Amino acid sequence: MNSIGAWGAAMVAGAIYVIHPQEIHAEGFTGADFAIWETTAQDSFIQTSITMAGVVFSHVAPEKSACVDNWYLVDGQKAARNAHIRRTIAQYDGYHPSGTILAILLEACGPLN
Numbered sequence: 123m124n125s126i127g128a129w130g131a132a133m134v135a136g137a138i139y140v141i142h143p144q145e146i147h148a149e150g151f152t153g154a155d156f157a158i159w160e161t162t163a164q165d166s167f168i169q170t171s172i173t174m175a176g177v178v179f180s181h182v183a184p185e186k187s188a189c190v191d192n193w194y195l196v197d198g199q200k201a202a203r204n205a206h207i208r209r210t211i212a213q214y215d216g217y218h219p220s221g222t223i224l225a226i227l228l229e230a231c232g233p234l235n
Contacts, residue, residue: 153212
């Protein structure tokens with residue numbers, strides 16, 4: 123694994139956690155908890171998480187940052203991407219939503235190593 127691998131993943135995860143209300147920092151916060159939020163709150167969480175991932179990627183893997191932006195925003199895909207992310211979080215509802223979002227981004231744009 124190169125220098126971006128573990129360190130970059132830790133930076134992305136840390137950045138995602140830093141910008142959300144204390145409730146989601148609590149141990150045990152899962153996709154099941156996320157699922158009961160209003161759609162607008164879910165969309166805000168998703169957009170903020172993706173924005174922060176893009177910011178971190180811009181420092182550790184600039185090509186990933188561009189990929190994230192293109193995947194999420196280009197051609198008016200934001201609503202469709204949010205729906206896909208909500209479905210995936212629901213499918214893996216035992217996991218923290220931020221981890222699921224990061225996995226989706228890495229699937230879309232490739233690994234950090």
